[in-house]
Amino acid sequence: MSADETGQVNGHLDASVVAAFVEGRLGGDARHRAADHLAECETCREEVVGVTAALTSHRTHPAWRHPGILLAAAAALLLAVVTTLPQDDEPATPSGTDRNGGGQAIGLAAISPAADGFLDPTASGMAATFIWHAHEPGTRFHFTLVDEQGVTVYSVDTGDSAVSLPTTFTLASNRSYYWYVDALGADGRSLTTGARRFTVR
């Protein structure tokens, strides 16, 4: 049975519409129609959430519950670690998330402050500085700093891979903040580091 013009079969979203919605590939009217249906249909919402969760966890742990594959992967990893020990000044493993539907590790990584780390700008005498790394030249970045309530307290666009807060900007001691960087690559793909928490000493 084929879908009608709203993308539904038997009153529910067609599998192809669900797949496209999950991937973020539905545009314009089709996306609004799907969202309109999802807002009212618990069954289809459950499906969209379930498919998203399954894809996310599969991409994170693709060798889930296959001991042979896990052992082979572990051996390969051990060999890679022994033969290629990272230096202290090497960039962190790329961990940026592709918001265009990939969800796999690609070239954007938050460096400093580390996740759940501490920042002490007064001790260093320097402005609080945030550093990240992008593998792709020509990338533009949007840096965002939010407080614990999710309110944006500072944001800036830059072509550099570091931002220092203005000297007039003060971070509250013993408070946690979250920072993240959105990147727009030269090929139009968008990435994000994901939010990282740090605490001000």
Added chain:
Amino acid sequence: MPERLPPEVSLLLEPGDGATRDAAWERFVANHTRLLLHVTRSVVHEGERAMDAYAWVLERLHEDDARRLRGFDAAGPGRFTTWLVVVARRLAVDFLRHQGGRSRPVAKAGGDGAPGGAQAFRRRLLSLAGDRVDLESIGDPGPEPGANLDGAERHEALISALRELSPLDRLLLSLRFDDGLEAEQIARTLHLPTRFHVYRRLDKVLRQLRSRLNGRGIDTAS
């Protein structure tokens, strides 16, 4: 065959001799078995039953000359593997129904899941639209004082105000207050960068609701 189909699926769906199609099916199983097993286990959690479900899903995908796989629209916007996950998940749910079991509703969150269905959902929305939103305590605040006196009027006003929201904003509210999802899950489902984007969007939508209810003579400040 369109390039967007994996090669072994293309071979499986093209006319050909039995040996070629059998080999294509074996390749399809080999290439997608991890994904299919992962999906069936996400629906059927018991170990041995999950394996039975996986085998059942494979049989349904293979039967009638791979009829279900022919349902993929290569010209559509979605990827084959994502579409396969949707179809496999539906088959796994069917397996449970045939077996007389029930799948665990994956959409429900833990601590602040949504009880009471649509009525409780709208009651909480009315209450939240009338308050400054405390992002750390979005939950079920209980019934409004005096709700029995003008409940029908407030309900109608809320329904009307909800209809004026964009479909994506209504979906956001359904995911948060009807399904009780956590912000992180909502961010992934709606392709928002972080949960903070979810919080900010929720705050904005609830302020819109408050404004529209006020415009309909519903005093949200009381």
